[in-house]
Amino acid sequence: MPEQLIREAPRVRPGRNGGAPEQHFDIAIIGTGFSGLGMAIRLKQAGMRDFVVLERASDLGGTWRDNTYPGCQCDVPSHLYSFSFAPNPNWSRAFSMQQEIWDYLRDCARRFGVMPHIRFNHAVTTAAWSDDAQQWRIETGDRSLTARVLVSGMGGLAEPSIPPIPGLERFRGVHFHSATWKHDHDLRGRRVAVVGTGASSIQFVPKIQPDVGQMYLFQRTPPWIMPHRDRPIDAWKTRVYARFPAVQAAVRNTIYWSREGFVPFFVHQRLSELPRRIAMAHLHEQVQDPELRARLTPDYSVGCKRILISGEYYPALQQPNVEVVSTGISEIRESSIVSADGTEREVDTIIFATGFHVSDAPFAERIRGREGRLMSEVFAGSPQAHRGTTVYGFPNLFLLLGPNTGLGHTSVVVMAEAQIRYIMQALKYMRQNGVTSVDVQAWAQDAYNQRLQQRLQDTVWNAGGCASWYIDARGRNSTLWPTYTWRYRRSTSRFDPSEYNVRTAPRTSVNQQAHAVPV
Numbered sequence: 001m002p003e004q005l006i007r008e009a010p011r012v013r014p015g016r017n018g019g020a021p022e023q024h025f026d027i028a029i030i031g032t033g034f035s036g037l038g039m040a041i042r043l044k045q046a047g048m049r050d051f052v053v054l055e056r057a058s059d060l061g062g063t064w065r066d067n068t069y070p071g072c073q074c075d076v077p078s079h080l081y082s083f084s085f086a087p088n089p090n091w092s093r094a095f096s097m098q099q100e101i102w103d104y105l106r107d108c109a110r111r112f113g114v115m116p117h118i119r120f121n122h123a124v125t126t127a128a129w130s131d132d133a134q135q136w137r138i139e140t141g142d143r144s145l146t147a148r149v150l151v152s153g154m155g156g157l158a159e160p161s162i163p164p165i166p167g168l169e170r171f172r173g174v175h176f177h178s179a180t181w182k183h184d185h186d187l188r189g190r191r192v193a194v195v196g197t198g199a200s201s202i203q204f205v206p207k208i209q210p211d212v213g214q215m216y217l218f219q220r221t222p223p224w225i226m227p228h229r230d231r232p233i234d235a236w237k238t239r240v241y242a243r244f245p246a247v248q249a250a251v252r253n254t255i256y257w258s259r260e261g262f263v264p265f266f267v268h269q270r271l272s273e274l275p276r277r278i279a280m281a282h283l284h285e286q287v288q289d290p291e292l293r294a295r296l297t298p299d300y301s302v303g304c305k306r307i308l309i310s311g312e313y314y315p316a317l318q319q320p321n322v323e324v325v326s327t328g329i330s331e332i333r334e335s336s337i338v339s340a341d342g343t344e345r346e347v348d349t350i351i352f353a354t355g356f357h358v359s360d361a362p363f364a365e366r367i368r369g370r371e372g373r374l375m376s377e378v379f380a381g382s383p384q385a386h387r388g389t390t391v392y393g394f395p396n397l398f399l400l401l402g403p404n405t406g407l408g409h410t411s412v413v414v415m416a417e418a419q420i421r422y423i424m425q426a427l428k429y430m431r432q433n434g435v436t437s438v439d440v441q442a443w444a445q446d447a448y449n450q451r452l453q454q455r456l457q458d459t460v461w462n463a464g465g466c467a468s469w470y471i472d473a474r475g476r477n478s479t480l481w482p483t484y485t486w487r488y489r490r491s492t493s494r495f496d497p498s499e500y501n502v503r504t505a506p507r508t509s510v511n512q513q514a515h516a517v518p519v
Helices: 034-045 098-111 201-208 235-243 245-260 263-267 273-286 290-295 313-317 362-366 375-379 412-432 442-456 485-491
Strands: 011-013 022-030 051-054 126-130 135-140 143-152 174-177 191-195 214-218 322-325 329-333 336-339 344-346 349-352 397-399 435-440 500-504
Touching (some): 022 034, 022 135, 034 051, 034 098, 034 412, 191 201, 191 344, 214 336, 235 245, 313 322, 362 375, 397 412, 412 435, 412 485, 435 442
Parallel strands (some): 022 051, 022 143, 143 397, 191 214, 191 349, 214 322
Antiparallel strands (some): 011 022, 329 336, 336 344, 435 500
16 A cells, blocks of 8 residues: 555634635545545545545435436446455346445445545535645535545546437426436336437336337437346355455456457457457347348447447337337427427337436536636537546646546446556655645646547547547547556556646745745
8 A cells, every 4th residue: 555645634724704614625536436436445545534525415326326227237247347456256247237336335435434534415516726725625515625636536427418309398298317217207008218229228128118008219320239148146156256355356357358358349440340240140139120120230330339238128129019210309299209200209208318428528617727717618628638637727636537538348447446546646746745736737638648549540439430429529539548458557557747747835844835846
């Protein structure tokens, strides 16, 4: 573990304008998903006590707390979709269900002593950097606090996206996004429209299909779907994992490197024929009707959009109460949806499986850096960061799972842990050298992102012939890491202060007023 960094208790300061006292922390973390909790745990393990974790909801868990739709399941193997330092020998399936992952996160928070640091129902409305005070001022509704360092664990799958379809406001039935599932709305016998055919849709459609009266599945673009290799984990294996942790570590390592072996199929499009044949064989095996099969066949390269896995989706679409509509939506009326060909279909429930705000980064509208500039203004529709973690003009701010840290082939927990290690090195450097703030230099950020975009240019994600959520409003892929994760881990293995503008405090016994010092 890194040497202990700080042990102080939070300091209380008078509130502004005579208001309630506000607390000052050394570090504030936003979010309690995998990345935010991982950061908090590592701080605790390093002996740090002066930090707070701000959570907008009344419980922790992020994506795995919010997404409770029927059939919600991870598409990365359980042993890899977990913290490397907190293996769970008791996973019940090769691919974990939502409830089990959520339970795992809550157990980690309790086991590593993070719970006392979490402030629930603290939604961050604004966070603004003060150059004079060398700290962040954070507003959470009617409360405020300050922190020397701010770490954002607000992931890309936090804000549901509902398309602006004409007439939605007139709809008299029930509508909701899959990430805000209405469990009190009984779907039995309902006429249900499902809008979208992405990762969540292919999971819940087979689960609700037997109950609904009629389902209309509105498909804009069919996904590539591979067979699902999920299976229960034998009880004897869980006993072995519990007794011999090295065995589970070896299994995790094997899964990791096998997943890394998928990268060439994304980077070199000439290799995409093999996965295409596997997906087409799966489609032909499960869908006999040639007309339906044609509508379910993508016209873009495998991997351009997220590859999905399912053995239940195609059979569900062939049931008598399901119609696949691939002509698009023209408008929504009081009790119906009109498709682009003019056909009107009566519905009483609409479920949007339309993904999340990712490349438009909603969190950036709440963060102000130097000179009061909003991060969303700096991004201008195309987020970028240095090593996906720091942004020029935003000192002492670290992003977890920031721009270009997403993955198309393996677990994002691997990326989050690499970033956490990088941040821990930055904090250690700051403490050992009396540094009050670090701000990545513009040249370092620009050079890093230029190389990154060059790597992405010929990959299937950029040149595969589809329109995906990986691509932002300016046509850049600001979402994905373009190659192996071991390369990202290597690139973040050392915090290099020469890439940063560093501000230090003079070492005096009287005070520690900050001043600029060249690196």
